Amino acid sequence: MTAWIEGRVAARRAWTDTLCSLEVEAPALDFVAGQFARLALPAPPGEKDPMLGRPYSFVNPPGAPLHEFYFNVVPGGPLTPRLAALGPGDALWLGPRANGFLSIPEIPVADALWLISTGTGLGPFLSILRTPDPWEKFGRVVLVHAVRHASALNYADVIAGVARERAGAFSFVPVVSREPHPGALTGRIPALIGDGRLEARAGVPLTADNAHAMLCGNPAMVDDVQAALAGRGMKRHRRKEPGHITLETYW
Ligand SMILES: Cc1cc2nc3c(=O)[nH]c(=O)nc-3n(C[C@H](O)[C@H](O)[C@H](O)COP(=O)(O)OP(=O)(O)OC[C@H]3O[C@@H](n4cnc5c(N)ncnc54)[C@H](O)[C@@H]3O)c2cc1C
Ligand SMILES: NC(=O)c1ccc[n+]([C@@H]2O[C@H](COP(=O)([O-])OP(=O)(O)OC[C@H]3O[C@@H](n4cnc5c(N)ncnc54)[C@H](OP(=O)(O)O)[C@@H]3O)[C@@H](O)[C@H]2O)c1
Structure with missing residues (x-):
């Protein structure tokens, strides 16, 4: 089972109705620029997995004080409308490891x-x-x-x-x-x-x-x-x- 790391939204920016960025305060996570993390929220009741996660690329360079993610709000999508509704202080979870070869x-x-x-x-x-x-x-x-x-x-x-x-x-x-x-x-x-x-x-x-x-x-x-x-x-x-x-x- 994934050992999710709890973080908090430090800032949210809605660029348009369907484009949003979140800055997240969380323990440092090792990654190479170009890699992605998984972001997750608790799954709706009745789901097999307790958390609902999807991959998102880091926008910030490694070593920055906050993790930043830029995403499209997919209408009716299970995760993105919920991510876009988060505000400063709200909890969200990161996967423990970054991945990807786009580096x-x-x-x-x-x-x-x-x-x-x-x-x-x-x-x-x-x-x-x-x-x-x-x-x-x-x-x-x-x-x-x-x-x-x-x-x-x-x-x-x-x-x-x-x-x-x-x-x-x-x-x-x-x-x-x-x-x-x-x-x-x-x-x-x-x-x-x-x-x-x-x-x-x-x-x-x-x-x-x-x-x-x-x-x-x-x-x-x-x-x-x-x-x-x-x-x-x-x-x-x-x-x-x-x-x-x-x-x-x-x-
Ligand atoms: C390696 C990797 C890195 C990713 N990094 C990002 C990222 O940094 N930012 C980001 O917005 N998404 C990213 N994604 C997509 C992201 O993981 C989700 O699939 C997306 O946010 C939709 O989630 P959902 O649960 O709301 O809807 P889902 O039910 O998962 O929606 C799936 C449908 O939404 C559409 N869709 C998915 N992603 C996008 C997108 N980015 N732009 C427009 N339409 C999309 C497609 O039609 C897709 O079939 C990445 C995916 C992968 C595989
Ligand atoms: N952006 C929105 O307002 C909006 C709103 C609701 C839902 N969505 C959904 O979000 C998803 C993607 O959104 P997005 O805003 O990132 O736009 P996108 O559809 O990925 O388009 C981004 C750019 O990629 C271009 N493109 C698309 N297919 C291409 C191809 N085969 N070759 C080269 N270029 C190509 C588009 O050109 P063209 O314009 O010529 O396609 C556009 O310039 C879609 O599934 C869409 O249904 C978007």
Whole structure:
């Protein structure tokens, strides 16, 4: 049985009706930037397991005083509406161990690192970008964040902070698919790779020779980007068979 660790909500931020972040005060948990924890609340009466848990990526870098999580409120979902209803001082539980392979130590060296996300898949990249690891391993780092509507382009202050600190080494490319938005590309990532607009905006090539791509979020985006990159000779990276693409799907 999981030995859940009790924590307390320190702060809650509702970005929109369906996007929420929680900062959680809990004992330190060892993790590598890019990994995820499990968050849980007591299961409804009559369930076999006493706790209802789901994986969530750390948004904060390791060593930060609070654990932070960014999540989509899935209407009718068993957990997320309850998580979103928590407020400061409320209890929630964390699994005792962090997991996952979407992290810099797991990937090979290249000239450029492309961090490609949809929606809340941005979270683990915000953790990674605030550690020294990507900057020591890659000359250039590109963050791509694709959302349906501009209201979901969140954490602008964190991204601006990275851009200030890493000027010359960092590019941010927002993508909004369902409305025009100043400064953002319009459309979907695979098409923007196909017609060269993504690389043109970033000013960094996305090729087997020069780049490693980390993909996170919507599984359909992850599949379609993998297919687009396969056309450029880029293949999935595995510990036993090095490649160019590392991924995590959220559902
Ligand atoms: C390794 C891993 C890390 C994850 N990290 C995060 C995270 O940091 N933030 C986060 O929001 N979710 C994350 N998820 C998804 C999360 O674990 C839950 O599945 C999600 O929050 C829905 O929980 P629920 O119980 O409310 O609804 P469920 O009944 O579990 O809902 C499932 C359905 O909701 C939709 N859905 C699930 N996750 C998302 C999402 N993120 N965005 C939009 N739609 C979704 C899908 O249609 C899915 O079939 C992660 C999943 C995995 C496997
Ligand atoms: N965002 C909301 O307002 C909202 C509200 C209620 C429920 N939900 C549910 O939440 C889930 C996801 O929410 P989300 O806001 O994170 O949006 P999402 O559906 O994951 O979309 C995020 C971005 O990914 C793009 N995308 C989707 N499929 C793709 C593919 N195959 N290849 C490349 N890009 C792709 C979307 O483009 P397109 O716009 O072209 O699809 C959008 O730009 C869905 O299951 C949805 O039903 C969302």
